[in-house]
Amino acid sequence: MFSKRSIRRRFLFQLIVASAALVILFSSFLYLFIKQSIYDEKQAELIGYAENISSYKSLLSAAQQNSTDTLMGLSVELINLKQNDEHIEFYETEHKDKSVTLTLIYPFDFEHSSYLKVSRDITPTKRLLRKIMNSIYLINAVGFVVIILYAIAFSKMLIAPISALSRRLANMNEHLIRPIKVEQLPDEFEPLGETLNRLIGRIQNFVKYQKELFIGAAHELKTPLAVIKLKNQVTLIKKRTPEEYIEAIRITNQSVDEMNRIVADILNIGRQEGAQLEIPVQVDIIQILKKWEGDFKLLANSENKTLIAHFKPDAFSALLQVTLLNQILQNFLQNALKFTPEGKTIQFQSYLNSVGIVIEVIDEGCGIDESVDLFAPFKRQGNKSGVGLGLFLAKSAAEAIGATITLTNREDGIDGSCARLVLPSKLCCVLP
Numbered sequence: 296m297f298s299k300r301s302i303r304r305r306f307l308f309q310l311i312v313a314s315a316a317l318v319i320l321f322s323s324f325l326y327l328f329i330k331q332s333i334y335d336e337k338q339a340e341l342i343g344y345a346e347n348i349s350s351y352k353s354l355l356s357a358a359q360q361n362s363t364d365t366l367m368g369l370s371v372e373l374i375n376l377k378q379n380d381e382h383i384e385f386y387e388t389e390h391k392d393k394s395v396t397l398t399l400i401y402p403f404d405f406e407h408s409s410y411l412k413v414s415r416d417i418t419p420t421k422r423l424l425r426k427i428m429n430s431i432y433l434i435n436a437v438g439f440v441v442i443i444l445y446a447i448a449f450s451k452m453l454i455a456p457i458s459a460l461s462r463r464l465a466n467m468n469e470h471l472i473r474p475i476k477v478e479q480l481p482d483e484f485e486p487l488g489e490t491l492n493r494l495i496g497r498i499q500n501f502v503k504y505q506k507e508l509f510i511g512a513a514h515e516l517k518t519p520l521a522v523i524k525l526k527n528q529v530t531l532i533k534k535r536t537p538e539e540y541i542e543a544i545r546i547t548n549q550s551v552d553e554m555n556r557i558v559a560d561i562l563n564i565g566r567q568e569g570a571q572l573e574i575p576v577q578v579d580i581i582q583i584l585k586k587w588e589g590d591f592k593l594l595a596n597s598e599n600k601t602l603i604a605h606f607k608p609d610a611f612s613a614l615l616q617v618t619l620l621n622q623i624l625q626n627f628l629q630n631a632l633k634f635t636p637e638g639k640t641i642q643f644q645s646y647l648n649s650v651g652i653v654i655e656v657i658d659e660g661c662g663i664d665e666s667v668d669l670f671a672p673f674k675r676q677g678n679k680s681g682v683g684l685g686l687f688l689a690k691s692a693a694e695a696i697g698a699t700i701t702l703t704n705r706e707d708g709i710d711g712s713c714a715r716l717v718l719p720s721k722l723c724c725v726l727p
Contacts, residue, residue, distance in 0.1 A: 302454075303454055306446075306450050306453070307446050307447065307450050310442075310446040310449070310450070311442055311443055311446050314442040314445075315439055315442060318438050318439070318442070319435065322431045322435050325431070326427065326428055329424070329427060330424055333420055333423075334397075337397055337417060337420065338385055338397070338399070340415070341397065341399040341401075341413050341415060342383070342399065342401070344371070344413055345399060345413050348371065348403070348413075349402075349403055349411070369413070369414070370414045370415075371411060371412070371414075372411070372412040372414075373403065373409055373410075373411060373412070374409070374410055374411075374412050375408050375409050375410070376409075376410050377408060383400065383401055383402070384399070385397065385398065385399055385400075386400075387417075388414075394416060394418045395416070395417050395418050395420075395421045396414050396415065396417065397414070397415050398414045399411070399412070399413040399414075400412060401413060456484045457484075460475065460480075460484075460487070460488070460491065463475060464491070467495075472498060472499050472502070473495075474492045474495055474496070475488045476488075477489055477492065497694060503671075516554060516557055516558075519550035519554045520550070520554070522546070522550045523546075523547050526543050526546050526547060527547070529543075574616075575614045575615050575696075576614070576615075576616075576617065577613070577614050578612070578613060578617055579611065579612060580611040580612075580652055580654075580718065580720070581608070581609065581610050581611055581645070582610075583617070583621070584606050584624070584643070584645055584654065585604075587621075587624050587628060587643075588643055591628045591632065591643075592604075594632060595641060598632065598637065599637040599638060600632065600635055600636075600637060600638070600640070600641060601639070601640045602640075602641045602643060603640055603642050603643065604643045604644065605642075605643075605645075606644065606645045607646045608647060611645075611647075611652050611720065613652075613720035614720070615696040615718075615720075616695070619692035619693075619695050619696050620692070620696060620718075622689060622692045623689045623692050623693055623698075623700065623716055624654070624716075626688065626689040627654075627656040627714040627716070628641075629685070630656075630658070630686075630714065631657070631660070634658055634660030634661060634711075635658045635659050635711075636660070639658075639659040640659060641656065641657070641658050642655070642657040642658075643655075643656055644657075650717055651718050651720045652717075652718050652720060653715060654716040654717075654718065655713055655716075656713070656714045657705060657711060657712075658711045658712055659709060659710060659711040660710070660712060661710060661711075662704045662705070662710050662711060662712055663702060663704060663712050665704060669686050669702055670686045670687055670690040670700075670702075671687065686702065693716060696718070697718075697719065698716055698717060698718045698719070699716070699717040700714075700716050700717075701715045701717075703715070
């Protein structure tokens with residue numbers, strides 16, 4: 296019914312054992328209390344009889360003259376013992392006929408070392424105690440069964456939200472993905488519901504982007520193919536001059552090059568999925584940023600553009616796949632370099648916030664339309680060439696390393712955009 300690692304099985308076992316132990320302890324204490332109370336009462340009666348004999352030379356005091364029935368089963372003897380102290384002793388004797396007698400040794404005359412031996416038959420009392428014990432055993436047996444049934448019902452109640460979540464997730468598919476209503480879950484399961492909703496959101500984005508990727512890839516590949524076919528058909532209508540044939544071949548080659556770029560970007564998606572399977576390593580983010588600064592500063596200077604870098608702190612340690620981080624940084628810097636006009640400046644910087652480290656690439660280009668989801672595949676903006684898969688790949692890489700990526704317009708009054716990567720991690724110190 297349950298696996299070896301079943302939480303419900305462990306919970307049932309612990310609840311049953313704890314409840315059974317509690318019932319047994321309570322029953323034992325209850326029985327001992329009842330038994331001791333009855334024995335205390337019987338011992339007090341024997342002491343009372345002994346005191347009456349010692350004081351009044353009679354078994355009954357003045358207050359007990361009408362209580363002769365209480366003397367049934369009582370026997371009194373005068374015995375001599377060697378001990379000479381005021382010692383009161385009780386002991387219990389079981390006879391061959393299964394009767395039980397409670398005996399009291401009470402000091403009577405110290406000068407002659409005489410003691411009273413007062414005995415009383417407590418067989419009915421023992422029977423009563425035995426019946427009480429049997430009743431307690433029966434109640435414990437019934438209680439144990441009730442505990443098992445209660446534990447099973449209680450464990451089902453505890454796992455009911457998990458079962459409901461499992462059924463809800465099992466009925467989902469890529470066409471019917473709905474977030475979980477967290478407010479309908481118990482308080483203890485709200486964090487789980489929120490985590491599942493975040494995962495569902497990522498799955499929805501993945502499915503949406505995959506659909507857009509397939510549709511976009513088909514559309515992007517269809518366009519150059521249509522151009523090639525149309526140009527060839529026009530060329531074949533009649534004989535052309537060599538220059539016209541050369542021009543047709545040149546246009547065909549341009550379309551082929553465009554198709555190659557699209558195919559290369561689609562292949563990069565597959566390579567990125569392979570990079571996500573890389574083993575994360577501990578790296579210094581600042582050192583990686585400085586490497587990219589050196590590479591792109593040369594490219595910026597060659598295009599009469601300026602790259603300004605400012606990195607804080609001096610070192611920042613993170614456990615991640617370096618290939619994915621390099622894809623993000625390369626896309627940020629390539630886009631900034633592409634859209635920034637000559638003579639303008641690109642800012643490449645990092646700083647700390649409450650989450651971790653923030654990496655920004657700020658350009659002075661034409662800006663973006665923030666109402667468009669530029670992270671979707673084949674989404675392009677501006678008059679520059681490109682397939683439109685760069686930001687899509689950067690977004691996928693950021694999600695794989697647990698980072699957050701955004702693209703917004705500048706807010707300092709200058710035209711341009713700001714690509715931001717927020718990477719949660721831990722600060723480290725540089726050893727001298």
